[in-house]
Amino acid sequence: MKQLLDLLSEEVGKAFEAAGYAPALGRVTISNRPDLCEFQCNGAMAGAKQYHKAPMIIAGEVAEKLKEQSVFTKVDAAAPGFLNLKLSESYVKEYLNEMRTAPKFGYERAGGAKKIVIDYGGPNVAKPLHVGHLRSAIIGESIKRICRYAGHEVIGDIHMGDWGLQMGLIIYELSLRKPELPYFDEQYAGDYPAEAPFTISELEEIYPTASKKSKEDADYKDKAMEATHKLQSGVRGYRALWKHIMEVSVADLKKNYDDLDVSFDLWKGESDVHELIPVMVEEMKKGGYAYMSDGALVVDVKEESDTKEVPPCILLKSDGSALYNTTDLATIKDRMENYHPDMIIYLTDKRQDLYFEQVFRCARKTGLVKPETGLVHISFGTVNGKDGKPFKTRAGGVMRLEYLIREIKEEMFKKIMEGHAESEEEARATADIVGLSAIKYGDLSNQAAKDYIFDVDRFTSFEGDTGPYILYTIVRIKSILTKYAESGKQPDGVKLGEAKSASEKALMLAITGFPAMIAGAVEELAPHRVCAYIYDLSNAFNRFYHETKILTEADADTQAGWIALLMLTKDILEVCIELLGFSAPERM
Ligand code: ARG
Numbered sequence: 001m002k003q004l005l006d007l008l009s010e011e012v013g014k015a016f017e018a019a020g021y022a023p024a025l026g027r028v029t030i031s032n033r034p035d036l037c038e039f040q041c042n043g044a045m046a047g048a049k050q051y052h053k054a055p056m057i058i059a060g061e062v063a064e065k066l067k068e069q070s071v072f073t074k075v076d077a078a079a080p081g082f083l084n085l086k087l088s089e090s091y092v093k094e095y096l097n098e099m100r101t102a103p104k105f106g107y108e109r110a111g112g113a114k115k116i117v118i119d120y121g122g123p124n125v126a127k128p129l130h131v132g133h134l135r136s137a138i139i140g141e142s143i144k145r146i147c148r149y150a151g152h153e154v155i156g157d158i159h160m161g162d163w164g165l166q167m168g169l170i171i172y173e174l175s176l177r178k179p180e181l182p183y184f185d186e187q188y189a190g191d192y193p194a195e196a197p198f199t200i201s202e203l204e205e206i207y208p209t210a211s212k213k214s215k216e217d218a219d220y221k222d223k224a225m226e227a228t229h230k231l232q233s234g235v236r237g238y239r240a241l242w243k244h245i246m247e248v249s250v251a252d253l254k255k256n257y258d259d260l261d262v263s264f265d266l267w268k269g270e271s272d273v274h275e276l277i278p279v280m281v282e283e284m285k286k287g288g289y290a291y292m293s294d295g296a297l298v299v300d301v302k303e304e305s306d307t308k309e310v311p312p313c314i315l316l317k318s319d320g321s322a323l324y325n326t327t328d329l330a331t332i333k334d335r336m337e338n339y340h341p342d343m344i345i346y347l348t349d350k351r352q353d354l355y356f357e358q359v360f361r362c363a364r365k366t367g368l369v370k371p372e373t374g375l376v377h378i379s380f381g382t383v384n385g386k387d388g389k390p391f392k393t394r395a396g397g398v399m400r401l402e403y404l405i406r407e408i409k410e411e412m413f414k415k416i417m418e419g420h421a422e423s424e425e426e427a428r429a430t431a432d433i434v435g436l437s438a439i440k441y442g443d444l445s446n447q448a449a450k451d452y453i454f455d456v457d458r459f460t461s462f463e464g465d466t467g468p469y470i471l472y473t474i475v476r477i478k479s480i481l482t483k484y485a486e487s488g489k490q491p492d493g494v495k496l497g498e499a500k501s502a503s504e505k506a507l508m509l510a511i512t513g514f515p516a517m518i519a520g521a522v523e524e525l526a527p528h529r530v531c532a533y534i535y536d537l538s539n540a541f542n543r544f545y546h547e548t549k550i551l552t553e554a555d556a557d558t559q560a561g562w563i564a565l566l567m568l569t570k571d572i573l574e575v576c577i578e579l580l581g582f583s584a585p586e587r588m
Pocket of ligand 1: 122123347348
């Protein structure tokens with residue numbers, strides 16, 4: 001199905017042509033003066049130069065031609081040469097009735113389907129998830145869903161940090177606490193226990209303790225680095241312990257991501273490409289890209305046009321150990337060989353901007369990817385507290401994701417209990433669903449690159465640009481539809497009628513933007529476009545709702561038309577929140 005603005009542009013283009021001008025001048029946009037008109041065309045101004053004519057004259061001639069057709073009910077030429085347009089009620093009605101039956105409400109992908117790997121989440125094993133990981137998970141999940149909706153083949157990979165110093169820290173600390181464990185006995189040749197020698201809570205305590213010690217004690221840090229090295233070089237007991245750490249943490253991570261309704265197709269990590277590193281490094285040396293510099297093996301990635309310094313990628317440190325970027329490069333190699341993506345998208349905070357610039361340049365230069373493979377880093381801003389500083393716990397510590405989710409759900413529960421006399425149990429269940437919308441919408445409604453303020457009060461409000469407001473709108477529509485059905489009327493087969501009021505027309509026009517909005521969200525990988533659309537749509541619906549007595553309408557056809565309009569609004573809102581990664585409750 002064609003996008004509305006394209007159809008209208010064709011109509012106006014024909015009028016330009018009939019008046020003797022280039023049809024391309026007929027580009028129609030949504031009006032930026034909604035008080036005057038619904039749509040506008042600025043082509044007369046653009047054509048003035050080309051045709052050496054005053055724009056007002058061109059606009060007037062085109063307006064005359066446009067009056068001969070029935071698409072627009074109002075066509076005004078306005079100084080200095082605008083065409084102000086109002087769409088006919090019947091045209092809008094037809095368009096929406098077509099949207100209702102078209103797949104994906106008329107959205108069609110431009111271009112072929114791509115294979116896309118999205119690298120998001122990026123938790124570091126054994127370290128608790130903090131609010132910084134929230135954005136990666138929420139935005140990545142939404143982008144994954146948006147790309148899938150567009151028909152692309154998308155593989156979501158969590159890319160865990162599971163191979164670095166934090167592993168060595170834990171292992172070394174354990175060796176001090178429980179030296180009797182067989183993992184530390186180099187002579188031991190038997191099987192290791194199946195059960196991990198620690199629980200998740202112990203693990204969560206061990207890591208910060210070890211990390212703190214390593215910062216205060218250089219010798220401790222050396223030992224931890226040695227343990228990391230031993231792990232990476234394959235010492236049997238260390239590998240076995242590493243496996244335990246992974247099992248225990250991954251189970252915990254899964255629970256956390258489940259709570260957020262975030263899921264991954266691949267649970268791979270830095271450790272998975274360990275074996276690929278020597279091969280890759282060899283190839284980079286052979287290709288003449290990697291060379292020794294101050295004992296380290298590096299690849300230059302600076303370019304002539306650089307205005308800032310872009311340091312080389314260090315592949316191997318002087319002790320031979322690999323770095324974060326080495327595993328990222330090897331991961332690209334792995335992905336290209338095993339999944340053949342057309343594009344790889346990464347989500348991390350903006351502090352890794354330069355880092356990804358280096359990695360991408362290195363991957364291109366050394367031929368790890370094809371020239372046409374897209375490498376995209378979507379970097380996001382910081383989550384701040386109301387004081388404008390990075391979000392902290394009340395005690396000033398790093399905010400753990402779990403606590404933050406709990407806080408939002410608790411606040412939501414309070415608000416729901418205040419509003420209705422539901423059972424506490426139902427209120428809890430609803431609070432979980434609505435709370436998730438509060439967190440996700442609060443994040444996604446901002447442009448990813450911007451910092452935002454995590455404001456529990458605002459995010460959980462039922463009014464304004466919030467998740468709960470959107471859900472409230474959906475629940476409101478559901479309730480009307482239920483009542484309609486309960487009155488014994490059949491919603492199947494109803495069709496939209498022509499708008500009878502300004503608010504109804506505005507709602508209908510808001511709906512028509514869906515295909516274009518999705519196209520934009522896919523193109524820009526921008527969930528905030530979906531948020532902006534459903535906020536406008538919800539506002540348009542609520543205005544219509546407040547002005548219209550739907551359930552008591554006496555004229556059955558008019559009422560049926562409204563029911564069709566409501567169903568379309570609800571279906572679209574539900575698809576959109578699904579793309580954002582949350583859902584609506586039955587009641588709230
Ligand atoms: N674990 C990393 C961190 O916490 C994020 C990983 C992002 N993905 C990647 N391929 N580097 O900063």
